[in-house]
Amino acid sequence: MTDIAKLQAPSLADFELLAHAAYEGLPEAFRQLCDGVVIRVEDFPDDETLTEMECETPFDLLGLFRGVGLAQGGDVMQTGQFPNMVWLYRRPLLDYWAEHEETLGHLVTHVLVHEIGHHFGLSDDDMEAIEAAAG
Template identity: 45%
Template sequence: MTRQAPDAAMIEAMAREALARIPEPFASYLGDVVLIVDEFADDETLDALGIEDPFGLTGLYHGRPVGEKSTFESGALPDRIHLYRQPLLAEWCETGVDLGDLITHVVIHEVGHHFGLSDDDMHALEDAAG
């Protein structure tokens, strides 16, 4: 029996399920966040983060944390969560962690950046969304 790795659409669907499980008060702030699944981060992103191995980045939040936003901003790009399919699949294969759990972990971590949360707060949010 041949198993195929989930495609970008399946990864996105799993990530949307993870977002849907995030509790209030956080959930009400996530309606405008755009979810993007790419195979890898681009070279510019990797260089900016000082990451040499493209498999070293599974997800990234682009935008300003909620507490730093201004009602006077206009024309700004929407906040985005990027998930990188190939690094996610590699980590899934290497660790044996359930892919849904891994995607949930990465999504929660990136949502945590959206809210400016500490690592401890992100773990508590992940527990609540589990």
């Protein structure tokens, strides 16, 4: 049996490593914007999130930012406020990856940048530049 026949889909732990490596590869100036952001990896969004985001299936959402970005005045932490968090959803990401011609690392970086970037008021052009500069 060849090595490729033994390959398995990345686990949640593998995805967490991939997500943190993608985050560390982002430009320093961008990472400073999101100091303290928590990255979580789950297989799927929970039912409440699917309903809130009006998703037809659990595969419709690749990632999600929850928190208060700089664009919403989140530069000052309030008492009792949860930290800014980005969720990456492993199974929808794997499904998307299987249907497109890009690396899994690139896809995770893209979703991470866009989830953080929209909530920090960055334009699509700004986010494209950040992705291009990512290591």
